Amino acid sequence: MAPQINPSILSADFARLAEEAQAVEGADWLHVDVMDNHFVPNLTLGVPVVESLARATHTPLDCHLMIEDPDRWAPQYVEAGAGSVTFHAEAAAAPVRLAREIRAKGARASMALKPATPVEPYEDLLAELDMLLIMTVEPGFGGQAFLDIMLPKIRRTRELISKHGLELWLQVDGGVSASTIERCAEAGADVFVAGSAVYGADDPAEAVRSLRAQAAAKTASSAWACGH
Numbered sequence: 001m002a003p004q005i006n007p008s009i010l011s012a013d014f015a016r017l018a019e020e021a022q023a024v025e026g027a028d029w030l031h032v033d034v035m036d037n038h039f040v041p042n043l044t045l046g047v048p049v050v051e052s053l054a055r056a057t058h059t060p061l062d063c064h065l066m067i068e069d070p071d072r073w074a075p076q077y078v079e080a081g082a083g084s085v086t087f088h089a090e091a092a093a094a095p096v097r098l099a100r101e102i103r104a105k106g107a108r109a110s111m112a113l114k115p116a117t118p119v120e121p122y123e124d125l126l127a128e129l130d131m132l133l134i135m136t137v138e139p140g141f142g143g144q145a146f147l148d149i150m151l152p153k154i155r156r157t158r159e160l161i162s163k164h165g166l167e168l169w170l171q172v173d174g175g176v177s178a179s180t181i182e183r184c185a186e187a188g189a190d191v192f193v194a195g196s197a198v199y200g201a202d203d204p205a206e207a208v209r210s211l212r213a214q215a216a217a218k219t220a221s222s223a224w225a226c227g228h
């Protein structure tokens with residue numbers, strides 16, 4: 001799969017969300033950070049805003065739920081118009097049931113791992129998912145420094161995807177920029193969330209194109225992508 005760039009609206013101007021979403025319409029997905037001030041120490045938006053955003057942009061919505069009790073709430077984000085819904089492994093009570101419910105409702109099912117959560121305990125569950133999100137910062141805020149110590153986890157996850165012959169997308173989120181995206185691509189990521197690197201740029205649409213080109217060049221020369 002060609003690398004995908006998903007701008008994170010956490011770094012956008014929340015008073016102008018529709019315009020900010022439309023400013024990156026060449027992006028693959030719009031990454032929507034839902035935070036409840038319990039699972040993470042920050043509060044953003046919920047189902048009604050996602051419904052409005054889905055009407056305001058042609059870009060499909062990639063909703064990242066940084067919330068407690070995703071088993072209860074995730075299906076509502078599918079109904080609100082999300083094309084992909086990510087719940088956290090640390091928060092879900094029944095991740096397999098939840099992934100199946102998200103898929104049955106017509107969205108892509110994705111699970112996220114915080115930096116301290118290893119991927120190995122979830123190896124058998126990966127087949128139930130469309131995407132795995134590896135957090136490359138502690139979730140909660142944009143503009144944090146990329147955690148290089150997550151690169152081995154990205155590599156191990158890519159190996160598991162290959163070992164099981166899965167079509168799973170591998171997303172990274174946090175500190176992804178022109179200076180870190182190539183390391184992520186080389187390690188095996190193929191979906192890149194970028195907040196400040198896109199919305200902090202003079203031309204957000206150009207920033208998306210530039211990040212995608214960087215990732216594509218690095219992916220093409222990476223060992224993991226041979227025959228991909």
Ligand SMILES: O=C(CO)[C@@H](O)[C@H](O)COP(=O)(O)O
Pocket residue numbers: 008010011031033064137138139140141142143144173174175176193194195196197
């Ligand atoms: O989920 C999160 C933070 O918890 C991310 O989506 C950030 O919003 C990414 O922002 P940058 O690190 O790219 O500025």
